[in-house]
Amino acid sequence: MDSVGADGLRDNAAREQVTYEQRLNEMSTKRDTALAEAGAAQERFNAALQQISTMQSELLASETRREELTRGIEIAQANLKKAIAERDAAQTARDQFAARLDGDAGATAELARLDDYQATIDFLASALDSTATQRDSMSDHADEAEAFAEEMILEARLQQDRHDKIFTQLEDALSISVAPLDKMFRSAGLNTDTLLNSVRRGYSGQGGPLTPISFSTKGEAPDETSVRANGIIEKLDRMNLYRLAAAKAPFALPVDGSFRFTSGFGPRWGRMHNGTDFAGAHGTPIATTADGVVTFAGRQSGYGNLVKIKHDFGIETRYAHMSAIHVKVGQRVSRGDRIGDMGNTGRSTGTHLHYEVRVGGKPVNPMTYIKAARNVF
Numbered sequence: 001m002d003s004v005g006a007d008g009l010r011d012n013a014a015r016e017q018v019t020y021e022q023r024l025n026e027m028s029t030k031r032d033t034a035l036a037e038a039g040a041a042q043e044r045f046n047a048a049l050q051q052i053s054t055m056q057s058e059l060l061a062s063e064t065r066r067e068e069l070t071r072g073i074e075i076a077q078a079n080l081k082k083a084i085a086e087r088d089a090a091q092t093a094r095d096q097f098a099a100r101l102d103g104d105a106g107a108t109a110e111l112a113r114l115d116d117y118q119a120t121i122d123f124l125a126s127a128l129d130s131t132a133t134q135r136d137s138m139s140d141h142a143d144e145a146e147a148f149a150e151e152m153i154l155e156a157r158l159q160q161d162r163h164d165k166i167f168t169q170l171e172d173a174l175s176i177s178v179a180p181l182d183k184m185f186r187s188a189g190l191n192t193d194t195l196l197n198s199v200r201r202g203y204s205g206q207g208g209p210l211t212p213i214s215f216s217t218k219g220e221a222p223d224e225t226s227v228r229a230n231g232i233i234e235k236l237d238r239m240n241l242y243r244l245a246a247a248k249a250p251f252a253l254p255v256d257g258s259f260r261f262t263s264g265f266g267p268r269w270g271r272m273h274n275g276t277d278f279a280g281a282h283g284t285p286i287a288t289t290a291d292g293v294v295t296f297a298g299r300q301s302g303y304g305n306l307v308k309i310k311h312d313f314g315i316e317t318r319y320a321h322m323s324a325i326h327v328k329v330g331q332r333v334s335r336g337d338r339i340g341d342m343g344n345t346g347r348s349t350g351t352h353l354h355y356e357v358r359v360g361g362k363p364v365n366p367m368t369y370i371k372a373a374r375n376v377f
Contacts (some may be wrong), residue, residue, distance in 0.1 A: 022241065027170070034166045035229055041159050048152045055145045062138050062145075069131055069138070076128045083121045171235075185242070187372035189364070190249065195313060196241045199248070227332045229242060247335050248312040250289035251369050254319060254355045256338065257284040262352060265365040274320070274363035275356035283350045284342040286319050288334075289355075289369075294331045294339075303354070306347020307339050321348045325332040 069149055162230025185192050259280035266273060295316075296308035303320035307327060310316050327333060344351045357366040 016077070024243070028236065030166075031170055031232055034163070034232075036172060038229060039162055041163060045156050045159065048156060052149045052152055055149055059145045059149075062141060066138050069134060073128060073131050075284070076124060076131065080121070080124050080128060083124060087121050088298050106177070107319075136146060140185045165341060167232065170232050171228070182242070184251070185245070189359075189368065190313065195245050195249075196238065198313060199241045199245045211238055237255050247313075248291050249315060249369065250311065250357055250366070251372065252287070252289040252335050253276065253315075254286055254289050255280060255284060255342070255353060256287045257281070258338075259284065259353075265363075272363075274358075275320075275354050276366045277352050278342075279350065279352040280342050282341075282343060284353075285338045286322055286340045286342055286353055288333045288337050288339050289317055289320075289335060290315070291334050292317070292332075292334060294327045294329055297329050297331075298325050299305065299345070302347035304348060305343065306346075307342065309333065309339075314360045316361075318358070318359045319351060320354040320356075321346050323351075 182192055183194060255278045257280055259278040261276065262279040263273060263277040265276055286307075288307075290311045291307040292311040294307060295310045296306060298306065300306045303318070305320070305322040305325050307319045307322070307325055308316060309319075319340060319345055322340035323345065324341040325339070326341075327337075327339045333339060342351055342353050348354075355366055357364050357369060
């Protein structure tokens with residue numbers, strides 16, 4: 001008990017809180033960077049898909065053209081074979097005519113017709129070579145387009161893998177950070193869903209970095225990247241709500257200085273002791289343990305100089321036996337604000353603070369809240 005009340009306890013709690021806030025800011029920065037990269041990658045991926053779609057259309061057109069050229073070549077080859085056969089027959093006939101050529105006009109006309117056959121065959125052969133060359137060129141272009149499409153798809157998959165690693169790191173970090181906060185509130189006997197809904201209603205403005213991401217899906221279901229990004233934002237929002245709730249529930253120590261515990265919550269001397277006593281030097285600063293509004297500040301029978309503060313979630317804290325009161329009724333205070341000084345007023349055996357926590361009007365053990373927050377703040 002003495003070690004809990006050591007001088008450096010509150011300083012350690014303040015440093016832990018600063019570290020927690022820095023960690024939250026770092027995670028928010030990483031989240032923003034990951035989301036920006038995800039958005040840029042989405043745009044690059046969409047551009048690549050559009051380019052791939054265009055190239056696939058060109059590839060299909062090229063394939064159709066290649067098939068047409070192949071059929072044309074087959075037809076041309078058949079015609080060429082037929083023409084070659086006719087040429088050979090004509091060549092034979094020409095040789096026969098040449099052997100008996102003696103200036104006969106009919107033979108001369110027959111030779112001219114054979115020359116026409118030869119010219120036609122040469123033209124068909126040239127056209128066939130040109131068509132085959134064009135077919136091979138288009139086939140090479142189609143192969144290049146297919147290779148580029150496969151390269152772009154591989155790049156998109158690698159980019160997706162990198163995003164998966166970033167999202168996984170953020171998700172793991174958030175799970176590790178949210179778990180202690182959730183445990184703290186549950187250990188204090190607070191319903192986390194009801195608590196967060198209450199905080200959310202008080203902070204209902206929207207916009208900024210914690211607004212869910214929305215991508216146009218043309219009526220389709222959101223993609224996996226959008227779902228994971230929104231999940232991270234929801235966890236960050238939950239952590240932020242926990243941070244706000246932690247300031248509104250009495251998780252802090254009420255004494256800003258050296259002290260020791262002298263009496264706990266429970267039966268004492270045949271009657272119920274509804275709070276916890278902290279003994280210290282006369283005038284030790286007394287601080288409110290959560291944000292709230294002062295509902296009573298004055299002297300009350302056995303309590304002596306007493307301050308009552310109303311907090312959210314139906315919680316009230318009481319600070320008794322003080323030597324001086326520094327707040328007024330209706331004043332709004334924040335966690336850590338000095339509300340008075342430790343004293344010995346009222347029914348008291350020595351200088352100390354009698355500290356109570358009441359939920360729904362019923363006293364509960366204050367140490368439940370203080371111990372619940374010990375590993376968080």
